[in-house]
Amino acid sequence: MIRPSLLRPAVLLAAALSCASPDAELYPDAELPPDAELPPAPAATEPDAATHLAAIVEEEWEARLADDPLFASAVGRREWADRLPDVSPAAQARRSEAAGRTLGRLLEIDAADLDAEDRVTHSMLTRQLEDRVHSIRFHEYETPLNADSGFHTSLARLGAETELGSSADARAYVARIAAIPAYVDQQIDNMRAGLAAGRVLPRVVMLGFGSELAPVLVEDTDAHPFVRAVDGLPATVAEAERDALRAAAARAVDEHARPAFARFRAFLMEEYVPRGRASLGASALPDGTSYYAWLVRKYTTLDTTPADVHARGLGEVARIRADMDAVIAELGFEGTFEDFLAFLRSEPRFYAASPDELLTQAARICKTVDGLLPRYFGLLPRQPYGVEPVPPEIAPKYTTGRYVRAPLKSDRAGTYWVNTYDLASRPLYALPALSLHEAVPGHHLQIALTAELEDLPPFRRHSYVTAFGEGWALYTEWLGKEMGVYEDPYDEFGRLTYEMWRACRLVVDTGLHAYGWTREEAIDYLASNTALSLHECTTEVDRYISWPGQALAYKTGELEIRALRSEAEERLGAAFDVRAFHDTVLENGSVPLSVLREHVQAWIATSERAATQED
Numbered sequence: 001m002i003r004p005s006l007l008r009p010a011v012l013l014a015a016a017l018s019c020a021s022p023d024a025e026l027y028p029d030a031e032l033p034p035d036a037e038l039p040p041a042p043a044a045t046e047p048d049a050a051t052h053l054a055a056i057v058e059e060e061w062e063a064r065l066a067d068d069p070l071f072a073s074a075v076g077r078r079e080w081a082d083r084l085p086d087v088s089p090a091a092q093a094r095r096s097e098a099a100g101r102t103l104g105r106l107l108e109i110d111a112a113d114l115d116a117e118d119r120v121t122h123s124m125l126t127r128q129l130e131d132r133v134h135s136i137r138f139h140e141y142e143t144p145l146n147a148d149s150g151f152h153t154s155l156a157r158l159g160a161e162t163e164l165g166s167s168a169d170a171r172a173y174v175a176r177i178a179a180i181p182a183y184v185d186q187q188i189d190n191m192r193a194g195l196a197a198g199r200v201l202p203r204v205v206m207l208g209f210g211s212e213l214a215p216v217l218v219e220d221t222d223a224h225p226f227v228r229a230v231d232g233l234p235a236t237v238a239e240a241e242r243d244a245l246r247a248a249a250a251r252a253v254d255e256h257a258r259p260a261f262a263r264f265r266a267f268l269m270e271e272y273v274p275r276g277r278a279s280l281g282a283s284a285l286p287d288g289t290s291y292y293a294w295l296v297r298k299y300t301t302l303d304t305t306p307a308d309v310h311a312r313g314l315g316e317v318a319r320i321r322a323d324m325d326a327v328i329a330e331l332g333f334e335g336t337f338e339d340f341l342a343f344l345r346s347e348p349r350f351y352a353a354s355p356d357e358l359l360t361q362a363a364r365i366c367k368t369v370d371g372l373l374p375r376y377f378g379l380l381p382r383q384p385y386g387v388e389p390v391p392p393e394i395a396p397k398y399t400t401g402r403y404v405r406a407p408l409k410s411d412r413a414g415t416y417w418v419n420t421y422d423l424a425s426r427p428l429y430a431l432p433a434l435s436l437h438e439a440v441p442g443h444h445l446q447i448a449l450t451a452e453l454e455d456l457p458p459f460r461r462h463s464y465v466t467a468f469g470e471g472w473a474l475y476t477e478w479l480g481k482e483m484g485v486y487e488d489p490y491d492e493f494g495r496l497t498y499e500m501w502r503a504c505r506l507v508v509d510t511g512l513h514a515y516g517w518t519r520e521e522a523i524d525y526l527a528s529n530t531a532l533s534l535h536e537c538t539t540e541v542d543r544y545i546s547w548p549g550q551a552l553a554y555k556t557g558e559l560e561i562r563a564l565r566s567e568a569e570e571r572l573g574a575a576f577d578v579r580a581f582h583d584t585v586l587e588n589g590s591v592p593l594s595v596l597r598e599h600v601q602a603w604i605a606t607s608e609r610a611a612t613q614e615d
Helices: 002-020 024-028 047-066 067-073 091-107 115-139 150-154 167-178 180-197 211-217 225-232 239-275 290-298 304-332 339-347 355-375 428-438 444-449 467-482 489-513 518-527 534-546 548-573 578-586 593-614
Strands: 384-390 401-404 414-418
Touching: 024 180, 047 091, 047 115, 047 180, 047 444, 047 578, 091 115, 115 150, 115 290, 150 180, 150 211, 150 239, 150 414, 167 180, 167 225, 167 239, 180 239, 180 467, 180 518, 211 225, 211 304, 225 239, 225 518, 290 304, 290 467, 290 489, 290 548, 304 339, 304 489, 304 548, 339 518, 355 384, 355 414, 355 428, 355 518, 384 548, 384 578, 401 428, 414 428, 414 444, 428 444, 428 467, 428 489, 444 467, 467 489, 489 548, 548 593, 578 593
Parallel strands: 384 414
Antiparallel strands: 401 414
8 A cells, every 4th residue: 555655755865875874873972993893884775666656646646736736735635726737838838748757767666566456546547648649649729628518617716616714715706817818818729729730629519609608798897706705704703804805806807807708708699609510520530430439439448349249239228228118018008119218207296396306306315225224335425415506607518417516624525416498308307316426426426535535545536436436426327226215117217227327428428439420410319319309319328429438438347336236146156245245346436447347356365265264
């Protein structure tokens, strides 16, 4: 187990020994006899593999935080809270070069000389640095947004997501607001370079762009979210100082933030959206075939191909369709599959009458699941979570729900966002599966637990491997059946709809980006195989078009976790403990699927030996 905090004493001791006189070391209080024979000086030794790795990990982490001040704030480090990242092409080149140098140092370490935990750390940092190099090589920084979010929507939430615990925090916050123009202008320059090179989002997914910036373009400065955030300062800050800080924030908004956001919105509407490409797939981008092949490996964390993923998706769609047909038969519905989907989409009882009703139902489901968790998990997170609506300015094009993490020791909880826009597209029968996925035992439980694994290096505590995290969340939708969360066949059909949705993603994402599917073909495929509303089918397909590869992670990870559970149940029989299995899956943090398989199989083997000894 790496403990970087132990590194500095060892390094200091080595330095002291190399500088100190051996005479003084042997005879601290006396002069040496003139004919005394001195022992040879100790030979300099190379640090062992674990120490070498720990030094690299610590250095890379601190460099990562300094390089990305927004990320540093998100993980609770405030040293860089007065600035924003440098995203210029020169900075991208420096990042790539630095990643390459660190990779070279990692390759000097023979992983065979590390223990199991350090091998995971070595493998994960290597993978992350390789992905960083590839991302910059493929110029991903030139398209810093997708159909429902981007750098601008994150930046627009600066006030809501900044913790102001002191006047020093507020001063740094005001300085960060003042830094917005340079950051936004760099993003515009990068996007212009993307336009020139053909790296631009398809025009069809950008309908409605710009409206999400309305809250930060409000003309009433006193009502601006960046200014209102200062009202959250603690009572320990004197009123006069609070007023001065609020006034400083207002000036920063008037002079810097609002003009920068207005400039970006004008660029979007006048220059970027009109020049969006007509093609859809990543394969149409410069070096697009290689780019998408890398994205498939990145998001699945497996050595697989678009063709393999597509075939796996078709197989899952056929299997889940049979389960859906069985539920329809159980309900005694007379009509075709298409008729049943039309019934679900049009029957008023399946939809909330108000946003409050939808949020109340989500909260009730979450609280019910909270009470069931100890039966299925030995270790639960300390950080709480809340249920809130998706912010209205982004809701129309946003997904149906999402989890928003918070720094572990901040004054904010994790948040399960529920989209209350267009209630006729938010069926209640899908709400249990959504809540299990986004809150508990899905994203909140897994992410909060990972943040609490204090023996892991910080970069691992704050890493999110999509195939693991989304695979886990989808697995918990299936686990909800075992937990008794689905109260009737309609809820079960909702669960199957969500599972089918993720299986369709394997087909649709590869269809769009490797096989030349049209947007209409992708929407029709989702609509004809799931009970998702037509609005959801459209927003989801636009998300896959603008974020190639990410949608492949969900089903890939879930299939791996379910396969590992089946293996554990078969090999351990009556000795299988579901709580121990779940704790084992989660105890290493968010890891690539190959690492997860090795870890769980080692636990199975240990459990087998223990069960044999007891017998």
